[in-house]
Amino acid sequence: MTTEISPDQATSFYKSVLSWYDEVGRKDLPWQQSKTAYRVWLSEIMLQQTQVKTVIPYYLKFLDEFPTVSELAAAPIDHVLHLWSGLGYYARARNLHRCAQIVCLEHQGAFPIGVEALSELPGIGRSTAGAIASIAQGQHAAILDGNVKRVLCRVFAVEGHPSIRATEKLLWTLAEATTPASRCADYTQAIMDLGATTCSRSKPDCERCPVKTHCIAKQQQTQTNYPNKKVKKVTPTRVSYPLLLQRPDGSVWLEKRPPTGIWGGLHCFPEVADPSELESYSALILQPPNAKELSTIEHAFSHFKLHMKPLLVSISDASHVAETSGVWYHPAFPAQVGIARPVERILSMLFSEAPLIK
Structure with a gap:
């Protein structure tokens, strides 16, 4: 050297x-x-x-x-x-x-x-x-x-x-x-x-x-x-369950993430740690919630792999979502907000239109 x-x-x-x-x-x-x-x-x-x-x-x-x-x-x-x-x-x-x-x-x-x-x-x-x-x-x-x-x-x-x-x-x-x-x-x-x-x-x-x-x-x-390879570490896999809360007009709820951390400041789907938590999800008034699991989306970060298993939940206009920081998103009238790439992929899958975000 x-x-x-x-x-x-x-x-x-x-x-x-x-x-x-x-x-x-x-x-x-x-x-x-x-x-x-x-x-x-x-x-x-x-x-x-x-x-x-x-x-x-x-x-x-x-x-x-x-x-x-x-x-x-x-x-x-x-x-x-x-x-x-x-x-x-x-x-x-x-x-x-x-x-x-x-x-x-x-x-x-x-x-x-x-x-x-x-x-x-x-x-x-x-x-x-x-x-x-x-x-x-x-x-x-x-x-x-x-x-x-x-x-x-x-x-x-x-x-x-x-x-x-x-x-x-x-x-x-x-x-x-x-x-x-x-x-x-x-x-x-x-x-x-x-x-x-x-x-x-x-x-x-x-x-x-x-x-x-x-x-x-x-x-x-x-x-x-050269450059010498970095010693590889085992990359862990995490699983998340994004909730696609969809109203009768087709729009889905995206909430704004905190300004720091993964996808900080971007608009993403709310999540539950496990499908069993869906019935007690506090943002919904729907008894019982009726969820449909969509295809898994895989996304790789530098330090872990994420498997996203979207749950499509149809909610009525009377259902309540705590609209504190977020938007109702529809491809016909897309909101001018930042959206993470995996969320784009899920939206494309949901609306059968790719790509949605230009």
Whole structure:
């Protein structure tokens, strides 16, 4: 494992990356057309753990709805979550909204300058701050997103999973050493592109890679060994029973979740831990409740698998639902609220219309 590189090695590395970028790098992505701090920040948050092709329509939709950070800050969180629906990792959307408000309230609508100041904002870590600082603010700053980690792990044969503190520290050292003082913005985009397109996770295109002569993994034919795999843990499975409380007009009740936790702030079905609890479900006046079990929906989180077994319960107009925080949802008149992807799937199954949420 390489722990140090010489200035000459670093220079040769970043020059190779920049030459490759000048020749074949992507330069037509939406966020590359106007490199303001707001637009770069929005793209970087959306691109966390999400592919470019998935992000582009969401990014364009957000910019159309919220052209400026002040308009995003002034928007209701439900509307922000509605536009984010389907993109996943919803804490990003909540932090996005909170960050926009802080930028407007505490920084007069202008993003603070530099990695340290940017990192103090919600949802902006060191790498995201580096991307904003280098691309939008002309600062000298390194980045270390997932794509860059993969490139550096292979080129320098870095052992250990990137989530391990010692490994991450080494990767940051390498990232800073290989980031040039000039053309930092271009290099930031180039090294991300290199990992996203050429040095891909499963089938790296090593013959077209600009740094193949530098790459220890290529020399040793161990490319797919890097980054090292994380030790797998047994993923537990949880079961939930969403209640699809449906009125005669076809609408179903969605209640708003607390602002933190899984699907925080999104609208979801109420749940019971077991079908046997249905008769005592306090929100219903229906004796006895008549439930129909629909097909199970499976959804994977990072730390557990969820099996959702929806229970369709027909209720009369006279039945009572505690309408404290929620909406009656119908596809003909969809509410402008954030809805979790599994809930979208259940709604599509219920109304036999896919997809319901655009």
